[in-house]
Amino acid sequence: MxxxxxxxxxxxxxxxxxxxxxxxxxxxxxxxxxxxxxxxxxxxxxxxxxxxxxxxxxxxxxxxxxxxxxxxxxxxFGVSVYTSLPVGPAVIQRLAVTLSIIVPALIITSILSVLLGVWAASRGGAVDRFAQLVSLAGFIFPGLLLAIGLVVIFAVNLQWLPATGYTPFGEDPIAWVRSITIPVIVLVIAGVANMSAQVRGRMIDELSRDYVRTLRTRGISNRSIVLKHALRNAGSPALTVMSLEFIQMFGSALIIENVFALPGFGSYAFNASLQGDIPVILGVSAFGVVLVTIVNLVTDIANGWLNPKARIQ
Known part of the structure; x- marks a missing residue:
């Protein structure tokens, strides 16, 4: 290993x-x-x-x-052409902002997707149609339009949350939660639409396999079959989907951060590309590749732990 x-x-x-x-x-x-x-x-x-x-x-x-x-x-990694600030610390600081949005969004997305996908696959009928409707709704509504709608509702009309800006967790945890709530909701809605459909499809495949029918003939409860056997076998593909969802959210950070004026990795890279800030562009490219490599590596290790057949000999 x-x-x-x-x-x-x-x-x-x-x-x-x-x-x-x-x-x-x-x-x-x-x-x-x-x-x-x-x-x-x-x-x-x-x-x-x-x-x-x-x-x-x-x-x-x-x-x-x-x-x-x-x-x-x-x-x-050199210094910025325009700000004369070191690129490395600036990228790390911006990356921390982006991850503070993506990580909570990915955790919530994974939990909701597994619950919805397993529920739809095991119950079928109206529950399954509801899950498909949720996925379809997430695909239909564009992320940018959804973000603007949430800002209008929660920031402008109700004034519960700030429309833009970011507060570091170390300064004020409550203000930090409020500043990332709308961006996280936008990412979660899009993520659940994709990931829940993948989990549902994989669970349907698992529940139709021969070993599931054998377990049922032995009198094992459906709850035990779903949670202890089918879900574990479907966990490996779900982890792969989760890693892809992380990368997709990482790419979506460009739009999210510009809409909500967040000083994150995506907006930093976007502004550098507009200005032609060569050291910054090279720095964000290197950090981005390293981050994706680490995510894929962690996914492979987790897949090996869940699925003995996939473990490295």
Whole structure:
């Protein structure tokens, strides 16, 4: 198992190198434009060339990337072109904001999806139709429209929750809960629509298998069959769906954070891409790949624990 974990981590490092190299090559074509943006409208070709030399952007592309990669391996991701702040600590701070929204949303989504999916698969009939209706409703309503609707109801009309902004947990836990409530609800509604349908389908497959019929002929209660046998066998695919849901929520953070003015990872990456802030773009790319690699690794280990057939020999 240790060897497998090391191999997966190594593959994640290689993937991070390849992605950041590709990003760097794509950004290298816009060094001149970034220099002109920094200098403003009064920039001259001479001042642009001087800034390029000062930033080291006139050197060979591969040399620049290897310098960045060596510094990143030591934990130094450079400084922002526009704010002159270290990229590494800024990315970690923004990532903490994003995870403080995604993690609660993923936990609530997983609990509701398992309950709804198992309930629908084991009961059938009207319960199953209700579960399918919930999934359909989650797919129909766009996340952006849903976010605006919730803001109008809870922030503007009822004034129960803030419409925008973020309060760190360390400053005021109650204010933190209030600031993330609407974003979490938006993510949960979209997540339950997808994940509950996956859990329901997997549970229906499990409950139709031969071993379930055998257990029923032996007089084992339906509750025990569903919770102790079918649910455990359906748990491995459900974990995979949960990891994919995490990645999807991570991608949705771009929209959520911009709608609610949250200083998170997605808005940080979006603003950096608009400004052409090369060190920040490279930093968020590297951190994003590492995070996805860790999530996939944890999912594989959990799958091995739930399903002995999937364990690494």
């Amino acid at each position: 240790l060897q497998y974990i090391l191999k997966r981590l190594a593959s994640g490092v290689v993937l991070a190198v390849l992605i950041t190299l590709l990003v760097f090559l794509l950004l290298s074509t816009s060094f001149d434009d970034v220099a002109r943006t920094i200098l403003g409208q009064s920039s001259t070709p001479e001042s642009v060339d001087a800034l390029m030399v000062d930033r080291g952007w006139d050197r060979p592309i591969l040399v620049q990337y290897l310098d960045w990669l060596g510094a990143a391996a030591r934990g130094d």
